[in-house]
Structure formats: structure tokens, C-alpha cells
Amino acid sequence: MNDELIKRAKTIISKILYITIATSNKLGIPWNTPVYSAFDKDYNFYWISWRKNQHSKNIKENSQIFIVIYDSTAVEGQGHGVYIQAKAYELDDNKEVEYALKYLDGRINKTGRHKASQFQGSKPRRIYKAVPEKVWVNTDIRINGEFVDDRIEINLN
Known part of the structure; x- marks a missing residue:
């Protein structure tokens, strides 16, 4: 089952161009x-945003x-x-910025x-990188016949 969930997660990531980022x-x-995003082979995510x-x-x-990455339709x-x-x-290192832009x-x-x-420099926008620490996918289970939305941790690499 875990292989199915990993495949599903990779399909969602590949299909959806916009990710939702929660910060505090x-x-x-x-x-x-x-934000519009891209990802590399290690499933690090990149996006461009105004610094302000x-x-x-x-x-x-x-x-x-x-x-969170999901199909809202x-x-x-x-x-x-x-x-x-x-x-x-x-990102501020030129090589890292060029690497991110490739994706x-x-x-x-x-x-x-x-x-x-x-x-870079005085330009208003920057490229950001997110390095995943934990990844989950949702799955449904039944408790006493009732649908419950559950999360299962997976490893994308």
C-alpha cells in the first residue's frame, strides 16, 4: 500500500503547479x-516571491x-x-539560484x-527553497461506518 501512496503523492506533485505555503x-x-512552484529530483520545492x-x-x-498540494477541483x-x-x-548563492531556475x-x-x-542584489524578488522534513498523504478510513480523513507518513526518496 505504501508504494501506491508514494506513487499517488508523486503524481499529485507533478500535476499541480501551485502549492499552498503556511508560514508564521x-x-x-x-x-x-x-505560489507557483517547481521541484527537483529530491523533492525540494522552489518558488519566486517578492521579499516584502x-x-x-x-x-x-x-x-x-x-x-499542502491538492487538486481543488x-x-x-x-x-x-x-x-x-x-x-x-x-537562496542567495548564484549556483543555487541557477539550479532552481532550471526547474x-x-x-x-x-x-x-x-x-x-x-x-539577487537590490532586485525585489527572491527564489525560495523548501526542504521537506516529513511528508504525508491523506487516506480515508472508516470508524463505526463513518468516513474519517487520515494521514499516512511516506518517504518520497
């Missing part, structure tokens, strides 16, 4: 936002984030999602659309 500041005040966006400021204060009770606890940070631009077949210099 140092006071614990939450913020949630969707709330989620970007929160990541500077608190690197712990939570990602699924029929009620039929949806599947991937849930990821991760650490996130802003961000490549995912939509626009390789070379961006240059690393667009996300």
Missing part, C-alpha cells in the same frame, strides 16, 4: 499563500513552513493531497526565461 512569524501569527510579501518575511523570522470526499513539513530559506522555468517549458541576476 516569530510571534506565531499564521499566514497562508499559494508576508510569507517571505515570515520565512526570514521562522524557517519552519507547511506545504476534486469532488467532495474524493480529493487527495500531499502534506509537507519543511524548512525554507531564501522553475523548465516546468512550464520556458527554459532560460529568467536570469539569476533578476533575484
